[in-house]
Structure formats: structure tokens, C-alpha cells
Amino acid sequence: MKWTGVLTFAMTAFLVGIFLAYTLSRPGPMPWVDEPTFEAGMCERNSRSEAVIVERSEKAFAKLHPHVRERSESFVRLAYSCLGLEVRLTSGYRSADEQNALYAQGRSKPGQVVTNAKAGESYHNYGLAVDFVIIHNNRADYDLESDHNRSDEPDWQELGELGKALGFEWGGDWRSFPDYPHLQMDFGLSIRQLASGKRPDDKATMPLADVMKPLVD
Numbered sequence: 181m182k183w184t185g186v187l188t189f190a191m192t193a194f195l196v197g198i199f200l201a202y203t204l205s206r207p208g209p210m211p212w213v214d215e216p217t218f219e220a221g222m223c224e225r226n227s228r229s230e231a232v233i234v235e236r237s238e239k240a241f242a243k244l245h246p247h248v249r250e251r252s253e254s255f256v257r258l259a260y261s262c263l264g265l266e267v268r269l270t271s272g273y274r275s276a277d278e279q280n281a282l283y284a285q286g287r288s289k290p291g292q293v294v295t296n297a298k299a300g301e302s303y304h305n306y307g308l309a310v311d312f313v314i315i316h317n318n319r320a321d322y323d324l325e326s327d328h329n330r331s332d333e334p335d336w337q338e339l340g341e342l343g344k345a346l347g348f349e350w351g352g353d354w355r356s357f358p359d360y361p362h363l364q365m366d367f368g369l370s371i372r373q374l375a376s377g378k379r380p381d382d383k384a385t386m387p388l389a390d391v392m393k394p395l396v397d
């Protein structure tokens with residue numbers, strides 16, 4: 181009786197171990213590298229075309245932290261000139277009311293659930309995050325398999341790499357709830373610290389990948 185108990189325990193522990201090893205080591209939906217795969221030489225800068233495209237994201241720039249604003253503008257510019265992709269920022273700063281309205285979507289209101297964050301729980305609420313989408317043939321494209329620039333790498337992955345090279349944390353890296361359109365800069369502050377009133381300095385910056393340095397003013 182005692183031995184069967186030990187055996188059962190050992191078997192259970194073994195199976196739980198296998199299960200955990202499998203779930204924890206399973207790769208995320210997309211493999212990931214930190215440095216962007218493109219080089220500065222690939223970028224054909226056309227500041228006039230870039231400016232036209234940046235203009236379409238103008239609303240999302242309002243009330244962002246100055247550095248988040250600058251780097252998200254670079255993101256839109258370089259997505260176009262280096263990756264041949266038009267992206268549009270669909271969201272930036274969100275007030276408490278706007279965040280709660282978004283949280284209600286798919287819960288107390290119709291629609292799809294798009295966020296797990298209530299007012300104060302998202303970096304958007306502090307002007308530290310932006311959301312983007314790929315624009316193809318004048319339509320928003322959220323298809324993770326899209327490869328409009330024929331690089332043999334999903335466009336969303338290339339854009340995530342670009343965002344990270346510019347110092348953003350990319351929501352596409354999040355294991356439990358990947359948020360592919362989301363880019364944020366926390367400047368070392370947790371949501372808890374932000375909620376309790378701490379703010380990054382207006383002059384705070386985030387690191388830039390070496391390959392990006394010639395491309396960002």
C-alpha cells in the first residue's frame with residue numbers, strides 16, 4: 181500500500197514534469213531575433229513619401245511621451261523606406277474613459293475582446309504605447325502570415341523587429357496574450373509605479389540598435 185502510494189506519486193510527478201517541460205519550452209507563435217534582419221543600406225529614404233504616410237497617423241501622436249512620439253514616427257517612416265510597408269498608428273494615448281470603453285468591448289458591449297486592461301492598467305493610459313496596423317491596398321491587414329514585401333518573412337515579424345530595434349517592447353513577444361499591433365516603452369516603470377503617480381522624465385530615452393543609428397535623427 182505504502183509502495184503503491186510512492187509509485188503513484190512518482191508517476192504523477194513525472195507526468196506533471198513532462199507536461200510543464202512541454203508547455204514552458206514550446207516556442208511562441210513566431211521565432212524571434214533581437215537585431216533587425218535588414219541593413220541601413222536597404223533603406224531608400226524618401227522623406228516626402230514618408231511625411232505623407234506619417235501624416236495619416238497624426239491623431240495617434242497626441243499626448244504621447246516625446247520620445248515615444250519620436251520613435252513611433254521613425255517606426256512609420258522606416259517601415260515604409262526600409263521594409264516597403266505602410267503602417268498606420270491606430271491608437272496612442274488613451275484616457276481612463278477611453279480605456280474602460282475599450283475594456284467593455286466584447287464584455288458588457290458587443291464586439292471582440294481587444295484588451296485585458298482597465299483604466300490605468302495599460303501603458304496607453306500614460307502616453308507610453310502605440311498600436312499599429314499594416315495598410316495594404318487601403319485596407320487594414322491584421323493577417324499574421326502576410327508577406328506583402330516578399331521578403332519570405334512575415335511582415336508582422338519584420339515590423340516587430342523594427343519596433344524593438346527602435347527601443348520598443350513589442351506585444352507580439354508576449355507569450356500568454358500576444359498583442360502584435362502593440363509597441364510600448366516603459367522607461368523602467370511598472371504599471372503599479374505609473375498608477376501611483378510616477379512618470380518618466382520628458383527627456384528619458386530608450387536604447388537604439390546600432391544598425392538603426394544612421395537612420396534615426
Ligand SMILES: [Zn+2]
Nearest residue numbers: 309310311362
Ligand atoms: Zn496597445
